[in-house]
Amino acid sequence: MNRKTLFALLAAPLALLANPADAALRVFACEPEWGALAEELGGNLVEVSVATTALQDPHQIQAKPSLIARARNADLVVCTGAELEIGWLPVLLQQSGNAKVQAGQPGNFAAADYVRKLDVPGQLDRSQGDVHAAGNPHIQTDPRNIAQVATALGTRLQQVDPAHAADYAKRQADFAQRWQQAMTRWNTQAAPLKGAPVVSQHKAFTYLYDWLGLKEVAVLEPKPGVEPTASHLQGVMSTLKGTPVRMVIYAAYQDSRASDWLNTNAGVPAVKLPFTVGGTEGAKDLFGLFDDTVARLLAAGGKK
Numbered sequence: 001m002n003r004k005t006l007f008a009l010l011a012a013p014l015a016l017l018a019n020p021a022d023a024a025l026r027v028f029a030c031e032p033e034w035g036a037l038a039e040e041l042g043g044n045l046v047e048v049s050v051a052t053t054a055l056q057d058p059h060q061i062q063a064k065p066s067l068i069a070r071a072r073n074a075d076l077v078v079c080t081g082a083e084l085e086i087g088w089l090p091v092l093l094q095q096s097g098n099a100k101v102q103a104g105q106p107g108n109f110a111a112a113d114y115v116r117k118l119d120v121p122g123q124l125d126r127s128q129g130d131v132h133a134a135g136n137p138h139i140q141t142d143p144r145n146i147a148q149v150a151t152a153l154g155t156r157l158q159q160v161d162p163a164h165a166a167d168y169a170k171r172q173a174d175f176a177q178r179w180q181q182a183m184t185r186w187n188t189q190a191a192p193l194k195g196a197p198v199v200s201q202h203k204a205f206t207y208l209y210d211w212l213g214l215k216e217v218a219v220l221e222p223k224p225g226v227e228p229t230a231s232h233l234q235g236v237m238s239t240l241k242g243t244p245v246r247m248v249i250y251a252a253y254q255d256s257r258a259s260d261w262l263n264t265n266a267g268v269p270a271v272k273l274p275f276t277v278g279g280t281e282g283a284k285d286l287f288g289l290f291d292d293t294v295a296r297l298l299a300a301g302g303k304k
């Protein structure tokens with residue numbers, strides 16, 4: 001090793017030590033939508049690492065050593081909460097040994113804490129499948145929820161990185177304005193979908209339906225997280241004889257077999273939705289996520 005290389009190796013960490021205010025805030029996001037939101041609100045002030053991709057099932061992630069290492073270095077963990085990550089995040093945080101990001105600390109942000117939850121079970125019975133006791137956790141499918149989470153996350157960024165509070169506040173105001181404009185556009189575009197009866201593969205779109213006024217007539221999974229069975233699918237078929245639907249909807253991370261089966265056997269268009277940023281070609285960022293979601297819904301079921 002020559003002296004130049006040695007100096008370069010020593011200088012990089014020393015530079016960070018010399019001026020900690022200039023080091024980016026390290027954000028560890030559980031899902032792509034929260035990574036994208038942190039990028040929107042943090043810009044160059046944050047360095048975002050996302051634990052999962054849009055093609056992974058966020059209920060079923062392994063707390064791998066590589067993920068634990070990333071959580072160890074995080075200043076802020078941004079996840080969905082509402083028990084979505086209950087199978088992997090608690091162990092991941094515990095193994096990280098990072099006191100800053102444990103539950104209840106300012107460095108731990110759960111998006112679902114800031115929205116109104118739907119599908120909250122009146123009675124808790126685990127025999128009903130992978131029931132989410134805290135309500136349906138898939139809050140990112142409604143842009144109104146994104147707006148509320150953005151406000152809360154913007155405030156949290158100011159709290160954990162007070163040296164840049166003014167910058168975060170400015171970025172948050174800018175995002176809120178652009179998001180409001182986009183929501184007005186999506187609402188207008190999606191108007192023909194209001195009241196449309198649909199089938200879902202997983203109960204993943206409760207908030208999307210609440211936003212656009214879609215009606216969920218049936219779900220292909222007999223219980224949340226349980227693969228569709230032949231007898232359950234036959235039951236769905238007979239429901240559809242009385243109540244025709246415009247489409248069957250599945251998320252990009254899901255195996256489409258059950259939706260394809262319904263498409264083949266009942267002639268119902270099967271629609272893949274990105275579900276999160278990166279789920280489809282068009283869902284490049286949060287704006288693209290909803291542009292593409294609305295476009296795909298309209299293409300399949302926009303006319304009555």
Ligand SMILES: [Zn+2]
Nearest residue numbers: 059203204224
């Ligand atoms: Zn779920």
